Amino acid sequence: STDSLPPVLPSLEKAGILNKTKVSENGKKVRKNWAQSWTVLHGGVLTFHKDPKSAPGSTSTKSNQILTEVTVDLRGASIASAGKEKSSKKNVLELKSQNGSEYLIQYDTESIINDWHKVIYDTIRQLEPE
Ligand code: I3S
Numbered sequence: 001s002t003d004s005l006p007p008v009l010p011s012l013e014k015a016g017i018l019n020k021t022k023v024s025e026n027g028k029k030v031r032k033n034w035a036q037s038w039t040v041l042h043g044g045v046l047t048f049h050k051d052p053k054s055a056p057g058s059t060s061t062k063s064n065q066i067l068t069e070v071t072v073d074l075r076g077a078s079i080a081s082a083g084k085e086k087s088s089k090k091n092v093l094e095l096k097s098q099n100g101s102e103y104l105i106q107y108d109t110e111s112i113i114n115d116w117h118k119v120i121y122d123t124i125r126q127l128e129p130e
Pocket of ligand 1: 032086087
């Protein structure tokens with residue numbers, strides 16, 4: 001029987017620098033604000049972090065902190081290549097969360113975006129009920 005198996009937690013993990021902007025919040029369009037973010041995928045959650053050195057008023061104490069800026073729960077989310085109408089940039093992905101937030105993520109190196117597309121897609125699949 002499989003009844004006694006522990007719940008399977010998504011183990012896929014990845015981190016790297018991406019460009020990202022929010023485009024919608026609670027289903028409502030918001031103004032783009034592209035910024036480079038240290039991006040981490042861990043435990044089915046994607047987090048974007050501000051580079052503390054790029055934050056205004058950076059101090060020596062701040063400079064070794066990594067500030068979490070945005071958290072996106074990938075449960076019920078969707079990821080797809082963004083259409084040309086979404087951005088003039090190349091290699092753009094569109095990430096929609098279950099709560100109606102939408103982000104664009106982008107990187108000029110196609111293979112890097114392809115890797116993120118695959119790992120986010122696979123994580124979303126793993127989080128789906130069977
Ligand atoms: O979808 P949009 O409005 O053409 O997005 C562009 C704007 O956000 C622009 O800033 P302003 O709101 O100050 O015009 C950004 O500089 C552009 O990068 C945005 O377009 P892309 O095509 O780069 O996503």
